[in-house]
Amino acid sequence: MALSASQIEQFESDGYLVVEQYYTPEEVDKLKKEMAWILEGSMDQLCSMSGVFNAEVEDGKQNSDKYFLESGDKVRFFYEDVKEPPPRSFTGRRLSREKAPLNKVGHALHWHSTAFKRASLQHEKTKELLRSLGFVRPCICQSMYIFKRAKVGGAVRPHTDGTFLMTTGNLLGLWTPLENATIENGCLWFEPGSHRTREITSFFERTTDESSGETVMKLRHTQPPPSEEELNLVPVEMKAGDLVLIHKAVLHKSERNASDKPRDAFTFHVTETYNTQWSKLNWLQNQASPGSFSMLYDDSKLHKETK
Numbered sequence: 247m248a249l250s251a252s253q254i255e256q257f258e259s260d261g262y263l264v265v266e267q268y269y270t271p272e273e274v275d276k277l278k279k280e281m282a283w284i285l286e287g288s289m290d291q292l293c294s295m296s297g298v299f300n301a302e303v304e305d306g307k308q309n310s311d312k313y314f315l316e317s318g319d320k321v322r323f324f325y326e327d328v329k330e331p332p333p334r335s336f337t338g339r340r341l342s343r344e345k346a347p348l349n350k351v352g353h354a355l356h357w358h359s360t361a362f363k364r365a366s367l368q369h370e371k372t373k374e375l376l377r378s379l380g381f382v383r384p385c386i387c388q389s390m391y392i393f394k395r396a397k398v399g400g401a402v403r404p405h406t407d408g409t410f411l412m413t414t415g416n417l418l419g420l421w422t423p424l425e426n427a428t429i430e431n432g433c434l435w436f437e438p439g440s441h442r443t444r445e446i447t448s449f450f451e452r453t454t455d456e457s458s459g460e461t462v463m464k465l466r467h468t469q470p471p472p473s474e475e476e477l478n479l480v481p482v483e484m485k486a487g488d489l490v491l492i493h494k495a496v497l498h499k500s501e502r503n504a505s506d507k508p509r510d511a512f513t514f515h516v517t518e519t520y521n522t523q524w525s526k527l528n529w530l531q532n533q534a535s536p537g538s539f540s541m542l543y544d545d546s547k548l549h550k551e552t553k
């Protein structure tokens with residue numbers, strides 16, 4: 247589905263763009279069923295461990311463990327950072343039965359699951375959309391199923407995706423709610439135009455901890471991040487199956503889910519790999535393994551010829 251000139255203009259102006267009813271109700275339903283199936287343990291072999299995901303971007307420490315750092319080409323499970331997370335080494339079946347407060351499943355659903363692969367890597371509409379935005383050799387670098395559990399699903403503070411995925415080229419987030427996303431249940435909020443008016447000033451970087459010698463992630467700020475009160479964030483409510491495109495430098499957030507219903511979402515990030523450099527400091531690296539940086543298409547030859 248190629249974007250129209252006015253849609254592209256809107257995206258360039260705001261830094262985000264909602265495409266209504268991008269996925270059919272059947273596609274949405276398939277994704278939810280697929281995740282239920284994964285949680286029921288049919289993919290036990292892929293989920294013999296679990297980690298904790300801390301959505302508070304100020305604290306990179308929780309994300310530093312090996313389980314997280316090596317999840318780029320796998321399907322792994324991350325809990326909400328609650329006071330007493332369930333013990334580690336659960337299988338998928340036990341996760342489901344005990345209703346553990348999962349935060350997300352990632353980061354290579356687009357490769358390991360047929361339904362998620364069809365909705366991302368093999369999705370013809372998405373390829374057309376990326377072509378219309380000028381992507382030459384786009385790769386999916388990560389995909390996630392995000393749970394925003396009723397009352398439990400925590401807030402994600404204002405951030406840019408370029409903080410967590412650093413590249414010299416284009417990076418696009420594609421996010422679709424699998425339930426209607428409202429202010430009450432934690433829809434996304436954006437500061438329109440912030441990708442043009444502000445710079446990315448925070449960087450989530452790989453480094454070595456001096457005392458332990460372990461690889462850890464640290465958030466480096468080139469200037470103090472703006473407080474939330476300084477931002478002009480607007481809520482963007484969406485229907486299930488709508489898609490929002492997210493520029494790497496646009497500020498956005500989501501609040502906690504204050505409703506009594508879950509608000510699940512599927513999201514993936516696409517990065518341009520033609521004539522670009524992926525930062526070696528990113529937590530996520532191309533491991534040259536199946537599922538790692540999966541290519542959607544390669545127009546580089548065409549691009550060279552027409553240049």
Ligand code: FE2
Pocket residue numbers: 405406407419498
């Ligand atoms: Fe984000």
